[in-house]
Amino acid sequence: MITFSEQQLKVPKLARPVYLVTAGQSKFDRAFPDKRTEDLCVEALTQAAELIDKTPAELKKYIHTCYYGHFADHFGDQLLGEAVIHDRLGLDPLGTIGVKTGGATGGSTIWEAMKAVASGYSDCTLAMGWERMDEVPTDEGNFLISCAADKDWESPLGHIYTGYYAVMAQKYWKVFGKEEDSFRKTLAEIAVKHRGYARFNPYAHGAMDITVEDVLNSPVVAHPLRVLDCCLMSVGAACVIVCDEKTAMELTKNTKNKPLRIWVSAGSHTLRPADRRDMEIPLLPNETADQYKDLGERFPGGERYPGFTGFLAARMAAWYGYRMCGITDPMEDLDVIELHDAFTISDVQTYEDIGLRPYGEGRDFVESGDCYHTNPHTGEPGRLPSNLSGGLIGCMHAVGATGIMQVFEIATHIWNRWGEIHGDDNLWKKFDREKPADWTDLQVKDAKRGLTISHAGVGSHVTATILMDPDHLLKEDA
Amino acid sequence: MSMFGQVYSKNKQYKIKGDFHHLTPNQPIRDADDGWKLLGVTNPRDLTYIHSYGGEAVFFESLSKGKLMATRCDNSECEGHGTIYQPFRTYCMDCLRKCTVIDMTDLAKKTAKIHTFMVCERSGAFNILNTPIKFINVEFDGVDTILMGYLSVGEPEIGMRVVPIFQTLNPTSTILDLSWVPDGTAEKELPEGFSF
Numbered sequence: 130m131i132t133f134s135e136q137q138l139k140v141p142k143l144a145r146p147v148y149l150v151t152a153g154q155s156k157f158d159r160a161f162p163d164k165r166t167e168d169l170c171v172e173a174l175t176q177a178a179e180l181i182d183k184t185p186a187e188l189k190k191y192i193h194t195c196y197y198g199h200f201a202d203h204f205g206d207q208l209l210g211e212a213v214i215h216d217r218l219g220l221d222p223l224g225t226i227g228v229k230t231g232g233a234t235g236g237s238t239i240w241e242a243m244k245a246v247a248s249g250y251s252d253c254t255l256a257m258g259w260e261r262m263d264e265v266p267t268d269e270g271n272f273l274i275s276c277a278a279d280k281d282w283e284s285p286l287g288h289i290y291t292g293y294y295a296v297m298a299q300k301y302w303k304v305f306g307k308e309e310d311s312f313r314k315t316l317a318e319i320a321v322k323h324r325g326y327a328r329f330n331p332y333a334h335g336a337m338d339i340t341v342e343d344v345l346n347s348p349v350v351a352h353p354l355r356v357l358d359c360c361l362m363s364v365g366a367a368c369v370i371v372c373d374e375k376t377a378m379e380l381t382k383n384t385k386n387k388p389l390r391i392w393v394s395a396g397s398h399t400l401r402p403a404d405r406r407d408m409e410i411p412l413l414p415n416e417t418a419d420q421y422k423d424l425g426e427r428f429p430g431g432e433r434y435p436g437f438t439g440f441l442a443a444r445m446a447a448w449y450g451y452r453m454c455g456i457t458d459p460m461e462d463l464d465v466i467e468l469h470d471a472f473t474i475s476d477v478q479t480y481e482d483i484g485l486r487p488y489g490e491g492r493d494f495v496e497s498g499d500c501y502h503t504n505p506h507t508g509e510p511g512r513l514p515s516n517l518s519g520g521l522i523g524c525m526h527a528v529g530a531t532g533i534m535q536v537f538e539i540a541t542h543i544w545n546r547w548g549e550i551h552g553d554d555n556l557w558k559k560f561d562r563e564k565p566a567d568w569t570d571l572q573v574k575d576a577k578r579g580l581t582i583s584h585a586g587v588g589s590h591v592t593a594t595i596l597m598d599p600d601h602l603l604k605e606d607a
Numbered sequence: 608m609s610m611f612g613q614v615y616s617k618n619k620q621y622k623i624k625g626d627f628h629h630l631t632p633n634q635p636i637r638d639a640d641d642g643w644k645l646l647g648v649t650n651p652r653d654l655t656y657i658h659s660y661g662g663e664a665v666f667f668e669s670l671s672k673g674k675l676m677a678t679r680c681d682n683s684e685c686e687g688h689g690t691i692y693q694p695f696r697t698y699c700m701d702c703l704r705k706c707t708v709i710d711m712t713d714l715a716k717k718t719a720k721i722h723t724f725m726v727c728e729r730s731g732a733f734n735i736l737n738t739p740i741k742f743i744n745v746e747f748d749g750v751d752t753i754l755m756g757y758l759s760v761g762e763p764e765i766g767m768r769v770v771p772i773f774q775t776l777n778p779t780s781t782i783l784d785l786s787w788v789p790d791g792t793a794e795k796e797l798p799e800g801f802s803f
Contacts, residue, residue: 132686162636162646206650271731281660281667282694285781286757287740288731293755296744300723303765351727403694403744403755430765437723437744437753 131408140452141394143247143607148377148388149596150370151188152537153177156560157365157525158334160263166210167217169366170259173530174218177368180546181384189218191376193251195225198238198258198529203273205261214257231277232469233395234258235367235532236583236592240393242371252373253380258529259366270362277586279401291359294587295351297402298474300437302353304430305489306474313353315492316473317344320357320522322501323470327519328565331557332534335361335523358473360521367533369540386544390602392454392595396445400589402437410434411441411448413484415458420487428489440475440588443482450580450593451484455604459484460499460513462603464576465542467535469584469591470520479582483593485513502571510574517542517571532583532592539579539596547572577601612655621657629653662697665708670785671778673802675715675771677750678706691750711747715771716803718748719787724763736783743787745769759798760788776800 153176155169171185178188195218197211207213211227230237235258242256262270275288283293306312321341327333337343339357347357372380377388399405410421425432435441447459456462468483470476480491485499498504499512518524518538521531541547548570550556557564577598584591597603610625631651637643660667669676678692680699687701691709699706724743730736741758759772768790777800778784786801794803 162638206652266732268730268732271729272733273731275731279694280658281663282782283755285783286742286755287727287736287738288734289727289729289740290731291729292725292727292740292742295725295727296723296742296755299725300765303723349728351725351729401694401755403753404692404696404700405753406690406751 131406133411141449142453143243143392144249145247146374147243147246147391148372148374148599149391149536149540150372150377150380150388151177151181151386152367152369152533152540153180154332154367154530154534154537155365157332157363157527157534159361159363161364162263166205166259166261166366167214169364170214170218170257170368173257173366173368174255177370181380181386183380188370188380189220191253191372191380192220192255192370193223193253194245195220195223195255195257196228196238196242196245197225198228198234198256198533200229200231200234200260200528201262201273203276204270205264214259220255230590231585232471232526232528233532233583233585233590233592234529235534236393236581236594237395237532237590238529239369239371239391239533239536239594240395240592242369243391243393246371246373252376254371255368256371256533257366257368258531258533260527260529261364262362262527263364267362282401282403290586291351293402294472295354297437297587298354298472299352300430301474301478304428304438305491307428312492313345314341315495316353316358316477317341318495319470319473319476320344323516323520323523324357325523326502326517326571327523329569329571330519330524330551331553331560331562331564332365333519333524334363335519335525337523354472354474358522360471360526361524363525363527365525365527365530365534367530367537369533369536385546387598389540389543390454390597390599390607392450392607393592394446394450394453395590395592396442396449397590398435398441398588400586402587405435405437405441407433408435410488411444413444413447414451414456415484416487424489431489438478439488440478440482440584440591442588442591443479443582443584446582446591446593447483450595454595454597454607455602456595457603459580463513463578463580465517465539465573465579466513466515467518467520467538467579467581468515469531469582470516470522471526471584473522475584476516476520479584483580483582502573514573517547517573532581532594535581535583536594536596539581542573542576543579543596543598545572545576578603614657623657627655663695666695667780667782667784670773671775671780673712673773673775674710675712675785677709677711679709680704681707693747693750693752693754711750712771714747714749719745719769719771721763721765721767721769722746722753723765724758726763743769745787756782756785756787758788759786759801760792760796770803772797772801772803774800775802
């Protein structure tokens with residue numbers, strides 16, 4: 130039984146307000162035979178500078194420390210890859226550190242950059258993430274990814290990470306999905322939605338105009354998950370610039386970017402799902418203990434928490450994050466979100482972990498139409514649009530960059546620049562991608578607050594990044 | 608003629624013999640769309656790692672003897688006192704005191720059942736299990752955690768009673784020496800080298 134001390138449940142408090150001022154990213158693709166990783170990082174940093182009408186050289190003058198997210202050294206056969214990029218970006222001799230937390234690496238990198246500013250150590254930080262997943266054949270890539278599982282107890286079992294993960298998905302499918310065809314269809318709708326939104330995103334490399342039937346007829350990877358339920362394997366880079374208030378105001382003066390308040394929180398749980406012990410559900414502000422008293426009766430097998438159906442790390446990231454910035458109901462307080470949709474089923478699990486729906490009822494976030502840009506049932510704006518970038522399924526999963534790409538996307542909505550950036554004809558041409566004739570501006574109208582979830586593996590690390598327009602805070606002393 | 612890399616320990620130092628890496632030349636990567644210009648190069652690597660099981664070695668050694676070992680926290684001052692860990696943990700995750708090693712073979716034979724499972728059609732490089740791989744997570748009465756393994760006979764179902772089998776003939780000294788079969792499986796149905 131896991132119990133918490135009072136000290137462990139301290140709500141994190143930043144020593145001073147921290148702002149996100151700009152962000153940038155490269156094109157994402159399955160492979161870049163003609164580019165080095167630094168080319169992609171330069172592309173990302175250059176865009177971040179251009180969005181605030183600066184040259185990269187001008188922006189670099191402000192940067193005091195650098196945080197680099199790069200998960201898999203062994204993919205590129207290059208230790209200290211962070212030092213290579215730092216050098217190529219011309220940021221020596223500034224202080225720098227590498228961050229590695231699996232799929233959550235991007236979010237964790239911003240977490241570190243935020244803390245450096247909040248503490249006063251730096252006034253302006255760079256958080257840059259990337260991944261190079263095209264340097265080995267796919268089966269060797271699967272082997273290398275499986276090295277993120279326990280090498281004595283799990284990895285020898287097939288050297289296939291999907292298997293270590295899918296046992297959790299299977300349990301959720303049985304307990305909360307009740308193996309219903311309607312639930313399987315709901316999962317497929319997520320894949321259709323994310324690959325469809327990716328069609329309007331020039332950075333994305335998983336864009337597809339598909340139907341639920343296409344998903345249900347795609348090859349099985351691990352039942353009930355099929356190929357089109359799964360995320361992409363990608364190459365690319367993304368970055369954000371995080372500052373104190375004075376620097377943020379100076380960098381964004383007379384530009385289209387408004388400095389956005391940023392909070393990042395983090396949670397963790399066992400690397401091996403095998404080690405999970407039963408515990409009480411830590412409650413979010415919009416939940417009560419009573420609502421879960423009969424969870425095991427309504428969903429037989431669901432009485433064990435987090436068991437193999439919930440991600441405690443995501444729950445704890447939300448637990449800390451919501452309290453840091455005053456969120457009492459994420460469905461009411463947030464306008465747009467980007468979640469870590471490694472698989473369609475983990476997207477549903479995350480809806481519950483972060484309180485969009487109670488445990489066991491995640492599917493309703495999709496079935497109600499709340500998660501869409503435009504609710505397909507009503508034609509009205511979705512209540513809380515999710516993964517308009519296409520997410521990991523439609524846009525990319527270049528591991529170290531993923532959590533940063535998500536923040537880029539949310540920021541462009543709050544800056545009211547999503548359409549300007551994603552609809553830019555020149556960008557589509559530069560990326561050698563065809564802009565669809567029915568391209569649609571997915572800008573969320575009047576977006577003021579957003580959330581991203583960055584998630585590692587079977588839930589070993591999760592971060593929650595919350596962005597807010599500083600004129601629409603929920604708590605004055607946050 | 609090469610020889611597999613072999614290692615033993617003497618006076619707390621590793622002693623090695625045989626070949627631990629093999630040389631393969633780099634090969635150029637060229638652009639078929641642009642006059643076969645040079646784009647990059649392959650970097651072959653063939654390494655053998657030397658890895659210690661530390662305090663968990665007894666678990667892996669016991670598999671080859673047909674025993675499933677676990678650990679239990681016997682620190683009476685620990686809030687997790689009495690917790691049984693499977694996977695085997697050298698130290699209690701609450702008090703960080705060394706756990707007591709226990710033999711839970713009989714408990715597994717009497718109470719093991721499938722908590723969840725997955726049939727996986729694919730594997731990564733270096734896999735030596737037959738595909739599809741039937742991953743199962745096994746729960747036991749009175750044990751706080753849930754062990755991952757693979758089913759060697761039959762089709763998995765949640766709640767199915769299973770029993771452990773052990774590779775006692777030519778063991779690999781890895782977790783692959785432990786597998787599971789449905790309760791009631793006959794000895795003759797077991798994979799080669801395995802026994803109850």
